[in-house]
Amino acid sequence: MKKNKPKYNQIIEAAVEVIAENGYHASQVSKIAKKAGVADGTIYLYFKNKEDILISVFEEKMGQFINHITEAIQNKNNANEKLYELIQLHFSQLSKDPHLAVVTQLELRQSNPELRLEINNVLKPYLTVIDSIVQEGMKEGIFRNSLNIPLVRQMIFGTLDETVTNWVMKERKYQLIEQAKEVHTLLTEGLTLS
Amino acid sequence: MKKNKPKYNQIIEAAVEVIAENGYHASQVSKIAKKAGVADGTIYLYFKNKEDILISVFEEKMGQFINHITEAIQNKNNANEKLYELIQLHFSQLSKDPHLAVVTQLELRQSNPELRLEINNVLKPYLTVIDSIVQEGMKEGIFRNSLNIPLVRQMIFGTLDETVTNWVMKERKYQLIEQAKEVHTLLTEGLTLS
Amino acid sequence: MKKNKPKYNQIIEAAVEVIAENGYHASQVSKIAKKAGVADGTIYLYFKNKEDILISVFEEKMGQFINHITEAIQNKNNANEKLYELIQLHFSQLSKDPHLAVVTQLELRQSNPELRLEINNVLKPYLTVIDSIVQEGMKEGIFRNSLNIPLVRQMIFGTLDETVTNWVMKERKYQLIEQAKEVHTLLTEGLTLS
Amino acid sequence: MKKNKPKYNQIIEAAVEVIAENGYHASQVSKIAKKAGVADGTIYLYFKNKEDILISVFEEKMGQFINHITEAIQNKNNANEKLYELIQLHFSQLSKDPHLAVVTQLELRQSNPELRLEINNVLKPYLTVIDSIVQEGMKEGIFRNSLNIPLVRQMIFGTLDETVTNWVMKERKYQLIEQAKEVHTLLTEGLTLS
DNA sequence: AATGAATGAGCTTTCATTCAT
DNA sequence: TATGAATGAAAGCTCATTCAT
Structure with missing residues (x-):
């Protein structure tokens, strides 16, 4: 090996x-x-070639990233707590490795479509984790029952991704991790005053 | 000219x-x-050079895109309706121009950091539109009063962007525009069963 | 015309x-x-084309240059005085028109071989003037009888040309014309102490 | 190396x-x-780039050229003999390498001003050799005491250079080296009949 | 005579990949 | 395994010249 x-x-x-x-x-x-x-x-x-280095970088780093999150949320009691833990770890892990953050949020996106497909494959387990949290939340009666899972996944991942990208582009001048709580609230409560 | x-x-x-x-x-x-x-x-x-073509493509196309949305939401009565209109037009305009969708969601992201800054400048007016809708919603008492506007903007834009990217990557096999209603609900109501 | x-x-x-x-x-x-x-x-x-501009520049400017010298030396009484007048005018005319000096001494030499042949044609009347001075000097018994005219011409022109080029390359920081007397003495008397 | x-x-x-x-x-x-x-x-x-090839060609070839001359004149007894040797070797070395002669007399002069500066640097040792011969001749009482060294250098180099250039432009139809004696006499004795 | 927008051939340099050692 | 010198394809950009108006 x-x-x-x-x-x-x-x-x-x-x-x-x-x-x-x-x-x-x-x-x-x-x-x-x-x-x-x-x-x-x-x-x-x-x-095999230069592209293979890129893919491998992503596989290695993202593998650790996902493993860490998967393990951590197992200890949480419900979907809400799990989602919060996921957000926190997503932010904290990238905060701790600025090089990796720059690579995943900016540089890796400059690659060609074929590489993008590979990257998506690597990302899949992470998206599956999100899906399962949502599903669990629905089962637990914490989340609304009618949720369109792929759409919810896109909202959660899109929001996290955009938030990290903004933080990287602002040259990490603020504490990403401090936003975890608010992001969680936004995702769960939405905008509307109830 | x-x-x-x-x-x-x-x-x-x-x-x-x-x-x-x-x-x-x-x-x-x-x-x-x-x-x-x-x-x-x-x-x-x-x-001026090859990069200038890219920037100009984005300026021209995105300019129209934003203008169209800005005008359309003026006729709407409240922040909620405006947000819904924005989502609908965001989706419908990219649906109508698949070439443009591929370019904005995939190809343009392969550009180098300098170009990215330019692209962000072009995008700024759109983000401002989102901000003003959120602000209006808070003023109208439709949205919660305590919203962190930049964060909300990142959630909205991140969600729309990720949704469109997924649609493009799935080779546009489903109707993007049919998701507008659900995306709007997710953003405003959140995940939680109230 | x-x-x-x-x-x-x-x-x-x-x-x-x-x-x-x-x-x-x-x-x-x-x-x-x-x-x-x-x-x-x-x-x-x-x-006709870009090269033709170059050739014409040289023809026009060099024509005036040569005419001026040809006329001036007619009033001189012997070969020695004529040679001195030629040196003085060669230096003074280029001193008065620094743009032209730069062009003739540096820029025009960057042209291709075909253009160089043209330039040589334009220069021919000037070289003929030098030849006739030398011949006259020999006839007058002022110059040695055995002189190899083409070789003498090369010494005189080569010396003047190199002197002007050096002056141009030193950014014209000294008075070229002040060297006319010494150059004339060097050419006529040589290096040897007699 | x-x-x-x-x-x-x-x-x-x-x-x-x-x-x-x-x-x-x-x-x-x-x-x-x-x-x-x-x-x-x-x-x-x-x-480094195309220009660097040119500069290196000149450095290599001119370096050998100058070394050869410098060594050879050390064995000569006085300034007059040294000058003659220099003229002979200047002519003979370029005669033996017609390609090099074309490059140094014609092609290299087509280069841009920055390259010209480099070329001048490479040439400097050669000009210094000429200077030292002149100085020696003055010390030995062979040359006139009042000589303006830079001007003499320009006469000597200008004459040799123009002579070689003419030979190259006449497509080397005569023996350059046969002119060495006459050129030496012209430079040392001048034009005047004494 | 005059314009100037349009043409398109031509060339230096980079860099992923190979392979003899 | 490991090396690193050598390869050579590939592309953005310039500018002398043309020609429709």
């Missing part, structure tokens, strides 16, 4: 840094190789 | 089509010129 | 200025047209 | 030939690469 080889991880970490620092289009393979401390050719012993 | 010159518009229209069909990075200037029926050099009489 | 038309001269004068200011390779036809106050296309009513 | 790498020299030699045959402006990088038997991209492993 490639993943246990040290160079594989060296290259992944180097790629995140190089892309965050230079942007996607200025991230030449040779730059990543240099930062990783390996020869250009060595990259191709571990990755 | 350049904008009245027919070639300017020919090139804009050709660019939208070429980018939608081939993707941003496979859209050579020569391809755009050919589709527009002009010489390569002619492009540079109307646009 | 084209030469009497005002636009012809406007373009010639504009070309000298533009080339002196921007250098040969940054002197686009459109820049010359703009400085001359005519349309790009108008240039081609008076000149 | 790059200079020992065979490809570096292959490219330099190819550049001299291609420029001599096609002229500076018709010497595409791809043509030089082909003649050198390397890929286009390889050029850029050894040279």
